[in-house]
Amino acid sequence: MTTTATPPATGRGQGAPDLSRGALSMRRRVVNHVASGSIHLALLLAVIPLGLVIWTVLNRGAGVMSLDFLNADIPNSYRREGPGMGPAIVGTLLITGMASLMAIPLGVFGAIYLNEYGKQKPLARTIRLMADVMTGVPSIVMGLFIYISWVLVVGRFTGFAGSLALACLMLPVVIRSSEEMLRLVPDELRQASLALGARKWRTILTVVLPAAISGITSGALLAVARAAGETAPIVIVTGIVFSTNTNLFDGSNTALPAQIFRNASQPFVGAQDRAWGAALTLIVIVVLFTIVSRVIANRFALKER
Amino acid sequence: MTLTENKPETRPSLAPQKGGLLADRAFSWWTLGTGLLVLGILALILITTVREAWPAFVEMGFRYVTERTWDPNPAEGAPIFGALSFMYGTAVTSLIALLIAVPVSIGIALFITELAPRRLRGSAITVIDLLAAVPSVVFGLWGVLVLAPILVDFYRGVHDVFSGVPVLGTIFGEAASGRNFMTAGLILAIMVTPIITSICREVFGTVPQADKDAALALGATRWEMIRGAVFPHSFGGITGAVMLGLGRAMGETIAVALVVGGSTNLSANLFEPGNTMAAVIVQQFGESTGTYTAALIGLGVVLFGMTVLINLAAQRIVRRAEARMRGGVA
Amino acid sequence: MPTANTPAGTVTSHPSVSVSAPSAGWNDAGVDTPDGAATTVMNLADVSVHYGSYEAVRGTSMPIRQNQITAMIGPSGCGKSTILRSLNRMNDLIAGARVTGSVTYHGQDIYAKDVDPIQVRRRIGMVFQKPNPFPKSIYDNVAYGLRINGIKGKLDDHVEEALTGAALWDEVKDKLKTSGLALSGGQQQRLCIARTIAVKPDVILMDEPCSALDPIATSKIEDLMYELSKSYTIVIVTHNMQQAARVSHYTAFFTAEVDEKQVRHGRLVEFDQTSRIFTNPGDKRTEDYITGRFG
Numbered sequence: 001m002t003t004t005a006t007p008p009a010t011g012r013g014q015g016a017p018d019l020s021r022g023a024l025s026m027r028r029r030v031v032n033h034v035a036s037g038s039i040h041l042a043l044l045l046a047v048i049p050l051g052l053v054i055w056t057v058l059n060r061g062a063g064v065m066s067l068d069f070l071n072a073d074i075p076n077s078y079r080r081e082g083p084g085m086g087p088a089i090v091g092t093l094l095i096t097g098m099a100s101l102m103a104i105p106l107g108v109f110g111a112i113y114l115n116e117y118g119k120q121k122p123l124a125r126t127i128r129l130m131a132d133v134m135t136g137v138p139s140i141v142m143g144l145f146i147y148i149s150w151v152l153v154v155g156r157f158t159g160f161a162g163s164l165a166l167a168c169l170m171l172p173v174v175i176r177s178s179e180e181m182l183r184l185v186p187d188e189l190r191q192a193s194l195a196l197g198a199r200k201w202r203t204i205l206t207v208v209l210p211a212a213i214s215g216i217t218s219g220a221l222l223a224v225a226r227a228a229g230e231t232a233p234i235v236i237v238t239g240i241v242f243s244t245n246t247n248l249f250d251g252s253n254t255a256l257p258a259q260i261f262r263n264a265s266q267p268f269v270g271a272q273d274r275a276w277g278a279a280l281t282l283i284v285i286v287v288l289f290t291i292v293s294r295v296i297a298n299r300f301a302l303k304e305r
Numbered sequence: 306m307t308l309t310e311n312k313p314e315t316r317p318s319l320a321p322q323k324g325g326l327l328a329d330r331a332f333s334w335w336t337l338g339t340g341l342l343v344l345g346i347l348a349l350i351l352i353t354t355v356r357e358a359w360p361a362f363v364e365m366g367f368r369y370v371t372e373r374t375w376d377p378n379p380a381e382g383a384p385i386f387g388a389l390s391f392m393y394g395t396a397v398t399s400l401i402a403l404l405i406a407v408p409v410s411i412g413i414a415l416f417i418t419e420l421a422p423r424r425l426r427g428s429a430i431t432v433i434d435l436l437a438a439v440p441s442v443v444f445g446l447w448g449v450l451v452l453a454p455i456l457v458d459f460y461r462g463v464h465d466v467f468s469g470v471p472v473l474g475t476i477f478g479e480a481a482s483g484r485n486f487m488t489a490g491l492i493l494a495i496m497v498t499p500i501i502t503s504i505c506r507e508v509f510g511t512v513p514q515a516d517k518d519a520a521l522a523l524g525a526t527r528w529e530m531i532r533g534a535v536f537p538h539s540f541g542g543i544t545g546a547v548m549l550g551l552g553r554a555m556g557e558t559i560a561v562a563l564v565v566g567g568s569t570n571l572s573a574n575l576f577e578p579g580n581t582m583a584a585v586i587v588q589q590f591g592e593s594t595g596t597y598t599a600a601l602i603g604l605g606v607v608l609f610g611m612t613v614l615i616n617l618a619a620q621r622i623v624r625r626a627e628a629r630m631r632g633g634v635a
Numbered sequence: 636m637p638t639a640n641t642p643a644g645t646v647t648s649h650p651s652v653s654v655s656a657p658s659a660g661w662n663d664a665g666v667d668t669p670d671g672a673a674t675t676v677m678n679l680a681d682v683s684v685h686y687g688s689y690e691a692v693r694g695t696s697m698p699i700r701q702n703q704i705t706a707m708i709g710p711s712g713c714g715k716s717t718i719l720r721s722l723n724r725m726n727d728l729i730a731g732a733r734v735t736g737s738v739t740y741h742g743q744d745i746y747a748k749d750v751d752p753i754q755v756r757r758r759i760g761m762v763f764q765k766p767n768p769f770p771k772s773i774y775d776n777v778a779y780g781l782r783i784n785g786i787k788g789k790l791d792d793h794v795e796e797a798l799t800g801a802a803l804w805d806e807v808k809d810k811l812k813t814s815g816l817a818l819s820g821g822q823q824q825r826l827c828i829a830r831t832i833a834v835k836p837d838v839i840l841m842d843e844p845c846s847a848l849d850p851i852a853t854s855k856i857e858d859l860m861y862e863l864s865k866s867y868t869i870v871i872v873t874h875n876m877q878q879a880a881r882v883s884h885y886t887a888f889f890t891a892e893v894d895e896k897q898v899r900h901g902r903l904v905e906f907d908q909t910s911r912i913f914t915n916p917g918d919k920r921t922e923d924y925i926t927g928r929f930g
Contacts, residue, residue: 024526028526028529029526031526031528031529032526032527032528032529035527035528035531036420036527036528038412039412039413039415039416039420040416040420041412042408042409042410042411042412042413042416043412043413043416043429043432045409046409046413046432046433046436046495046498046502047432049495050432050435050436050439050495052447052451053439053443053444053447054435054439056447056451057443057446057447106339106342107339109335109336109339109340110336110339110340110342110343112336113333113336113337113339113340114340116336117333117336117337118337118340124340126344127340127341127343127344129617129620130343130344130347131343132616132620133347133613133616133617133620134343134346134347135616136549136552136553136556136612136613136615136616136619137347137350137556137609137612137613138555138556138557138558138583138608138609138612139556139558140556140558140583140586140587140605140608141350141354141556141605141608141609141612142350144354144357144586144602144605145346145349145350145353145354148353148354148356148357148602149349149353168346171342171343171346172343175340175343186767188763188765188767189767189769189770190728191725191728191761191763191767192761192763192767192768192769192827192830193769193779193783194725194728194756195723195725195756195760195761195763195831196756196757196760196779196780196783196784196830196831196834197753197754197756197757197758197780197783197784197834198753198779198780198783199325199328199329199753199783200329200332200333201328201329201331201332201333202783204332206779206783207769207779210770210771211769211770225438228440229439229440229441229442229443230440231440231441231442231558231559232558232559232583232586232587235559235587235590235591236586236587236590257440257442257559260442260443260445260446261442261445261559261562261563261587264442264445264446264449264450264563265449265563272450275446275450276446279442279443279446282440282442282443283439283440283443286438286439286440287435287438290434290438317740317741317754317758317837318754319740319743319745319747319749319750319751319754319755319758320749320750320751320754321749321751321753321754322751322753322754325751325753326751
């Protein structure tokens with residue numbers, strides 16, 4: 001396009017094209033501004049509820065927070081006011097911890113199969129797809145599954161049943177995030193190890209896994225944080241207790257999310273206060289895991305460079 | 306340094322060492338086993354839940370999905386377990402959630418990938434990560450104790466505006482309390498926003514910079530560039546993201562159970578209390594026995610089947626879109 | 636096998652190759668070698684490598700002589716790296732790769748059924764194009780091969796010996812615990828060489844070991860190769876003809892040919908003493924390539 005083809009510019013040097021903002025047609029300018037405004041509004045729409053939820057939880061939760069609240073047994077009547085949440089905190093840590101002990105190693109080995117052995121074989125592709133599908137299975141369904149195949153079989157509610165349900169929810173998440181991390185390990189490292197006469201299993205355990213370990217840990221911690229907040233399966237398979245039960249294999253148990261759920265549906269001030277306190281405790285636990293995961297991930301990213 | 310000693314015997318043995326091959330094989334079988342666990346668990350879920358729910362399916366037959374009455378303890382006659390109201394509740398709350406969450410999520414994803422200055426980008430990502438990190442039960446708690454009481458007046462105001470208007474007057478009907486389909490939909494919208502946003506972000510991220518540059522170099526405004534270069538590339542990916550969000554919304558249990566109102570109700574009025582499949586299970590499971598339990602597990606079977614199908618379709622769409630992108634770039 | 640439609644030259648049909656080295660059986664102790672006493676460690680006879688149905692290199696026959704540096708040169712896509720990787724079965728790792736013909740090591744076919752590729756690679760080590768130290772400490776990088784091969788005790792001595800052998804000891808002896816990734820590119824490559832010689836292999840394969848390095852680092856590696864050849868047999872693939880001329884005793888010249896079906900295959904054109912390849916090549920194509928007239 002030659003300059004002669006451009007319409008004459010107004011109020012400028014002769015023949016010079018108008019490069020001012022005003023040269024853009026009114027309609028195009030307005031549309032662009034409206035669109036960009038809507039996009040900013042969308043972000044605002046996400047920030048507002050997040051801010052309100054966090055502020056409320058901090059505000060209401062801090063009001064009941066005390067050492068006693070973290071330690072004391074749960075009152076066995078919703079009507080009663082006062083602390084605490086001790087048994088639920090212990091339950092959350094134990095149940096989630098046991099779930100992690102089961103799901104993380106299994107998930108990492110599953111990821112090793114997908115990335116180191118299965119690759120693009122039909123079976124590996126099926127497992128990959130099904131792991132993604134399993135991530136979408138509602139937690140309540142996982143709770144029903146463990147209720148039928150564990151609680152009904154052993155004949156009682158236990159904390160371990162909760163761990164099993166959480167482990168099932170964590171497994172596909174750990175598999176997929178670990179596989180992503182294994183995929184980032186450069187092939188040259190595998191070849192170098194094999195060229196030294198290392199067997200494949202040794203190469204995987206001593207070279208590939210250590211190279212990916214921080215990324216895997218980071219992903220696994222995110223899965224743990226998610227699992228710690230899961231409520232529905234806990235409500236269905238662990239039963240309920242009001243005093244601390246440290247034995248996952250015997251007797252009912254409870255956890256923070258289940259306590260929040262039960263207390264939130266009560267009309268009594270004491271129960272609602274405890275729900276807010278439990279929510280604050282749970283958020284602190286979840287955010288701690290998330291932050292640790294972030295820190296590990298960032299250090300990994302630095303080391304890669 | 307004496308490297309001469311390293312001269313090998315004339316015929317070094319190249320035969321495998323004992324145990325070496327075995328260890329390799331054992332390790333690969335073990336990892337395969339853990340991979341197969343995924344398939345095993347999914348199959349077991351299907352088998353066990355269908356088996357446990359069978360008595361209810363047999364007793365109710367086809368009425369299980371066409372009957373809107375759910376009465377476990379009728380004054381007279383046999384209990385009736387019709388899941389239609391709950392299926393309706395699930396559909397309507399999920400729909401509300403998507404109507405709100407999809408535009409918002411696309412907006413946030415565009416903000417992060419196309420508009421945000423470097424500084425704000427990190428903050429926006431943190432907001433989404435935090436939104437995803439807050440456990441759903443906390444949203445439920447906030448929804449039932451804070452949001453619902455505030456919204457009652459708003460709902461009444463909306464009703465006053467639309468009362469008398471056909472269709473809209475019915476949809477925005479009388480509001481008795483803040484616990485209803487609408488509130489459940491709003492809470493769900495907050496919860497599916499992070500998942501839809503993160504997938505949209507990935508999808509927008511795959512749009513070739515060259516395409517965007519080409520649009521901008523032709524004198525497009527930023528919005529015209531997004532419409533002309535980003536959206537056409539991303540349609541499949543966005544569809545997949547919406548479906549994954551739908552799957553999540555349908556399966557969400559606790560937050561919905563707290564704010565949906567907990568009544569068996571099939572009503573076009575979004576301001577009336579109702580219930581969803583997932584919420585009913587967690588609300589009533591503790592007090593159920595026999596066929597009642599079987600009927601609740603049946604809801605789980607329906608939920609499982611629907612979420613698996615939706616997720617399968619969504620994965621297919623996302624993968625196909627990704628493959629097309631890669632092909633397009635190459 | 637149909638007669639290959641090659642340009643006029645000494646190579647007329649598959650698999651015969653113009654070789655001016657002693658023709659009466661390469662397994663004999665070389666008579667015509669620079670030091671006069673080199674024996675054959677490895678021998679390739681009619682080796683072809685296929686990827687799926689595609690034949691990447693066809694009909695390669697050449698010896699690898701003890702304590703000599705054998706260079707493989709030729710244009711891109713001529714299959715020299717492919718052949719190198721077939722010498723310690725690294726090709727096994729590529730799905731669909733298949734080697735025909737025979738590659739013998741001290742008279743044993745390394746592709747025989749009862750041969751363990753792990754044992755082959757333990758004796759025939761490899762240094763790669765891009766320096767690829769493990770994300771571990773310098774010490775652990777070198778000790779890795781020793782540990783996996785079950786060499787116990789005096790690990791420190793072995794590590795020092797290997798690092799000294801790779802001319803790296805003086806530069807790193809005070810920071811053995813730092814990450815191998817913290818070293819410069821040239822140092823990383825020497826670390827990879829140390830890692831390889833720590834397990835005391837018989838043959839060291841080098842796949843363009845200097846292509847990612849600057850000229851100073853390159854000359855250090857070249858000096859090192861010369862030193863190493865006193866104790867090891869070395870096979871090096873290089874793009875750099877001057878490098879081949881400088882360091883190697885023998886040179887194999889590969890080229891890419893288009894066959895009757897318009898498919899490209901790598902071919903060995905000529906194998907001889909380096910001095911002869913560069914001064915008096917037996918094949919027109921070799922001469923064209925080394926004088927820069929290659930298309």
